[in-house]
Amino acid sequence: MNQESLNIDAQARIHHAFLLGLQLMVSSNKHADIVGDWMFRLFRRQHLDKFLPGFAKLGLTDLPDAVACAQYHVMSNSVGGVPVEYMYESDRKAWVRFRYPRWMYDGPTICGIPVSVSRGFLEGWYAHNGVSLKNPRLGFVCVSEDMTGEFGFCGYFKEYDHELLEEERLQFARGELPPVFNPENQPGLPNDQWNDERLQKANRNYAIDYIRNGLIELSATVGSQECKSLAGRAARLIGLQYMNETRLIIGTDDGGLSSGADYLSKMFTGMGDEVTVEQVEGVDDRAAVKVTQRGLRIVHGLDGEQRDLVLDCWIELWIGALSAYREMKVATVQREECELVWTIQTRVR
Numbered sequence: 001m002n003q004e005s006l007n008i009d010a011q012a013r014i015h016h017a018f019l020l021g022l023q024l025m026v027s028s029n030k031h032a033d034i035v036g037d038w039m040f041r042l043f044r045r046q047h048l049d050k051f052l053p054g055f056a057k058l059g060l061t062d063l064p065d066a067v068a069c070a071q072y073h074v075m076s077n078s079v080g081g082v083p084v085e086y087m088y089e090s091d092r093k094a095w096v097r098f099r100y101p102r103w104m105y106d107g108p109t110i111c112g113i114p115v116s117v118s119r120g121f122l123e124g125w126y127a128h129n130g131v132s133l134k135n136p137r138l139g140f141v142c143v144s145e146d147m148t149g150e151f152g153f154c155g156y157f158k159e160y161d162h163e164l165l166e167e168e169r170l171q172f173a174r175g176e177l178p179p180v181f182n183p184e185n186q187p188g189l190p191n192d193q194w195n196d197e198r199l200q201k202a203n204r205n206y207a208i209d210y211i212r213n214g215l216i217e218l219s220a221t222v223g224s225q226e227c228k229s230l231a232g233r234a235a236r237l238i239g240l241q242y243m244n245e246t247r248l249i250i251g252t253d254d255g256g257l258s259s260g261a262d263y264l265s266k267m268f269t270g271m272g273d274e275v276t277v278e279q280v281e282g283v284d285d286r287a288a289v290k291v292t293q294r295g296l297r298i299v300h301g302l303d304g305e306q307r308d309l310v311l312d313c314w315i316e317l318w319i320g321a322l323s324a325y326r327e328m329k330v331a332t333v334q335r336e337e338c339e340l341v342w343t344i345q346t347r348v349r
Contacts, residue, residue: 003251005197007270008204010246014267015207018238018317020109022214023117025234026222032114034221039120041217046209047125050076051132059190065138066157069129070094071187077103078189079199080206086186087179092159095178098152105146115147127170129157136163143176154178204270208298215310224309231313239320246321260322260329260344261289267318271297280343291342311335318342 001009027035051072055061058075060068067088073096074086082103087095105113122142130138137160144150156178189199219227243263244254250266253259265275273295280290298314299307315333322329327346334341 003266004269005200006250007266008200009270010249010267011270012200012204012207013249014238014242014246014317015204015211016103016106017242018235019104019207019210019214020106021234021238021241022211022218022231023105024109024112025230025237026218027113027117029230030222032116035114036116036120038214038218038221039117040124041120041220042210042214043121043124044128045124045213045217047128047132049209049213051125051129055133064091064159065130065133065135066092066159067094069133069138069157070096074187075189079194079202081203085181087181088185089156089179093156095154095156097154097178097181100152102146102153110146113147115145118145118147118153122170126155130164130169135159137161139164139169139171141171141173141176143173143178150174201272208271211314212298212302212310215313216306219309224305227309228312232316235313235316236320236323239317239322240324241320243321243324254326256327257287257289257329257344257346260325261291263321264291264293264318264342264344267321268293271295273297286345286348288343288345291344292339293342294339296338296340311340315340323347 023035026038054076055068055072058072060072063071070086070088071094074084077084077098080103083099085097085099087097089095101107102110122140126140126142129140130136138157139160140155140157142153142155144152144154146153194202215227215231218231221227222230246267247254247263250263250270252262252266261277265277268275268291273293275294276292278290278292280288296311299310302310319331322331322344329344330347331342331344334343
């Protein structure tokens with residue numbers, strides 16, 4: 001694997017971890033209803049941003065709606081490395097079953113997430129498919145969830161004979177089991193469009209999009225200041241926790257200023273940003289390294305308060321990572337229109 005691919009993989013890893021840590025941070029500090037509301041907002045935003053454009057790109061527009069929706073969730077989740085199985089029952093009823101480990105609750109994270117998170121994403125995304133497709137008879141039936149200790153998230157899209165009321169778009173049918181899985185019927189991404197390089201970048205972007213939208217919707221749920229407090233702390237902890245793992249992925253050492261600059265340079269390049277590094281004079285005439293990051297994929301398309309919010313929280317990820325070095329480092333960050341300028345120095349004892 002070349003250096004660019006390693007940098008991209010490291011970014012996918014740390015942003016995935018940031019999402020998991022943020023969920024745990026909010027879940028351990030806020031009431032379950034607030035966490036559920038946040039997840040509803042996040043998944044409704046993701047749905048409105050991604051569902052219809054992805055539906056067309058995946059070539060699903062000519063299939064029956066229930067079948068197309070089930071296949072969509074298999075293929076779209078596979079872009080992010082999320083294992084989902086598809087089972088056809090009829091043109092009006094098609095199943096999805098998410099397999100383990102669950103990407104959204106990887107590792108022991110699943111034990112710290114309230115069931116309101118499941119209800120939030122079911123209402124936010126799955127119950128809205130029929131609305132987006134302008135099919136008022138299409139709903140989703142959930143037969144099992146994760147946090148309830150059943151056999152994991154599973155259910156089916158069903159087209160009814162009547163138009164559904166809003167509260168009928170999501171229903172529960174405990175005890176129903178999916179048909180036997182047939183791997184020959186599993187839909188796959190078009191090979192001529194999804195090569196390894198595109199899949200790798202899509203996997204990184206999958207995690208980044210959840211963080212961007214998650215921060216924006218968390219702010220809408222609990223307010224900007226509370227969002228920055230919770231997300232900034234989660235980001236710094238994830239930076240501390242994952243610096244060593246990600247530096248090993250990208251091939252940097254646990255050394256001095258040049259190591260810290262090399263780490264940031266490779267990680268930011270893994271975002272698709274342009275990076276330059278130079279030696280400068282820092283505070284108190286101490287040695288420093290300046291890392292200039294241009295492009296800022298993390299806030300691409302955002303402006304105003306949303307841009308500032310995401311940057312405030314995201315910067316903490318790298319402040320935490322620099323603090324995790326044996327030779328601890330600090331950074332000041334200067335913001336420009338399309339760039340961040342990081343000045344790194346060794347922490348004074």
